[in-house]
Amino acid sequence: MQLSARNQLKGKIVSVDKGAVMANIKIEVTEPNTITAVITKESAEKLGLTEGDDVAAIIKSTEVIIGK
Amino acid sequence: MQLSARNQLKGKIVSVDKGAVMANIKIEVTEPNTITAVITKESAEKLGLTEGDDVAAIIKSTEVIIGK
Amino acid sequence: MQLSARNQLKGKIVSVDKGAVMANIKIEVTEPNTITAVITKESAEKLGLTEGDDVAAIIKSTEVIIGK
Amino acid sequence: MQLSARNQLKGKIVSVDKGAVMANIKIEVTEPNTITAVITKESAEKLGLTEGDDVAAIIKSTEVIIGK
Amino acid sequence: MQLSARNQLKGKIVSVDKGAVMANIKIEVTEPNTITAVITKESAEKLGLTEGDDVAAIIKSTEVIIGK
Amino acid sequence: MQLSARNQLKGKIVSVDKGAVMANIKIEVTEPNTITAVITKESAEKLGLTEGDDVAAIIKSTEVIIGK
Numbered sequence: 001m002q003l004s005a006r007n008q009l010k011g012k013i014v015s016v017d018k019g020a021v022m023a024n025i026k027i028e029v030t031e032p033n034t035i036t037a038v039i040t041k042e043s044a045e046k047l048g049l050t051e052g053d054d055v056a057a058i059i060k061s062t063e064v065i066i067g068k
Numbered sequence: 069m070q071l072s073a074r075n076q077l078k079g080k081i082v083s084v085d086k087g088a089v090m091a092n093i094k095i096e097v098t099e100p101n102t103i104t105a106v107i108t109k110e111s112a113e114k115l116g117l118t119e120g121d122d123v124a125a126i127i128k129s130t131e132v133i134i135g136k
Numbered sequence: 137m138q139l140s141a142r143n144q145l146k147g148k149i150v151s152v153d154k155g156a157v158m159a160n161i162k163i164e165v166t167e168p169n170t171i172t173a174v175i176t177k178e179s180a181e182k183l184g185l186t187e188g189d190d191v192a193a194i195i196k197s198t199e200v201i202i203g204k
Numbered sequence: 205m206q207l208s209a210r211n212q213l214k215g216k217i218v219s220v221d222k223g224a225v226m227a228n229i230k231i232e233v234t235e236p237n238t239i240t241a242v243i244t245k246e247s248a249e250k251l252g253l254t255e256g257d258d259v260a261a262i263i264k265s266t267e268v269i270i271g272k
Numbered sequence: 273m274q275l276s277a278r279n280q281l282k283g284k285i286v287s288v289d290k291g292a293v294m295a296n297i298k299i300e301v302t303e304p305n306t307i308t309a310v311i312t313k314e315s316a317e318k319l320g321l322t323e324g325d326d327v328a329a330i331i332k333s334t335e336v337i338i339g340k
Numbered sequence: 341m342q343l344s345a346r347n348q349l350k351g352k353i354v355s356v357d358k359g360a361v362m363a364n365i366k367i368e369v370t371e372p373n374t375i376t377a378v379i380t381k382e383s384a385e386k387l388g389l390t391e392g393d394d395v396a397a398i399i400k401s402t403e404v405i406i407g408k
Binding site: 275276277278279280281282283284285286287288290291292293294295296297298299300301304305306307308309310311312313315316319321322323324325326327328329330331332333334335336337338339340 | 343344345346347348349350351352353354355356358359360361362363364365366367368369372373374375376377378379380381383384387389390391392393394395396397398399400401402403404405406407408
Binding site: 001002003004005021022038065066067068 | 205206207208209225226242269270271272
């Protein structure tokens with residue numbers, strides 16, 4: 001099955017921490033990646049985003065799905 | 069300002085594609101990373117996630133925030 | 137109150153599992169549904185999505201809001 | 205590849221509407237489903253959620269990933 | 273219908289900007305609010321979050337649902 | 341660091357409730373705000389959203405990032 005999600009970062013699990021309902025999983029990424037971000041045009045312009053800019057891709061941990 | 073979001077991947081913008089309301093930004097990640105994923109304990113157990121497993125961290129592009 | 141969220145699947149709760157902060161709720165959907173997905177045009181084209189394709193709509197459980 | 209995302213609703217694409225950056229895809233679900241929702245314990249208690257309750261699972265269309 | 277979503281900020285629409293697939297809506301909030309955020313315990317501890325701290329609640333615009 | 345996330349509501353923490361993996365944080369917003377919501381054009385039209393409408397901006401607590 002192919003997924004529409006653009007970001008699929010391959011890695012190895014380094015820790016698994018389970019609570020009653022949720023679990024916190026840490027994955028060490030082992031391959032270089034390109035991240036796709038879709039933001040408002042308004043934000044792209046307010047930040048003046050252009051090729052070559054140094055930026056950070058910020059992702060809340062609850063948004064990450066694990067594929068195995 | 070420090071952020072609660074666990075995943076902050078540093079990189080360089082390689083393309084900016086603007087539409088009427090949204091923009092698609094691609095970022096080449098330039099530093100190794102550890103990704104934190106919070107999933108249900110149920111999923112962690114159904115997939116049998118344990119240290120050392122090869123997995124993929126899957127993230128939809130609309131979930132990514134850019135910091136510059 | 138009408139909601140902008142396109143997907144509102146009617147059903148019946150079959151289980152409630154509470155932890156300290158979060159709860160896992162299972163809902164048996166009782167009516168047929170059409171799911172709306174908004175993805176990048178890039179993904180739609182890479183997957184070659186067209187009418188009649190057999191697909192799966194994949195949704196992380198943390199993204200679901202319950203209305204009662 | 206197995207996914208940690210609990211909700212995987214099988215169906216058939218009924219329409220594809222592409223804009224400059226995003227695309228709106230409608231999927232007719234063809235199999236009965238159980239939806240898993242993770243919400244705060246606080247919400248589960250304020251709404252008094254219990255087995256047998258009639259509810260709606262509400263999902264914004266930008267949160268849906270397509271698998272094909 | 274009551275919603276499990278903890279944050280429901282009342283306000284008035286000040287602008288509507290439509291593209292081909294998406295629309296950008298701005299809402300002026302007219303009532304004081306309390307925001308509920310669910311983050312990892314790990315983040316709460318790394319940021320040392322405690323009562324009385326001055327913080328910002330950061331929300332990507334694609335995560336907001338409108339009720340009317 | 342500037343963020344692409346349009347919504348950054350300033351406030352003061354009023355409670356911190358920690359579980360095993362997740363924590364529930366309440367923030368009293370102390371400044372007036374404008375909320376940006378990106379929804380489908382389809383929803384904007386079905387709800388007939390126009391300037392001056394009284395609406396609610398609905399946000400699930402798992403979507404909120406805290407900056408300190």
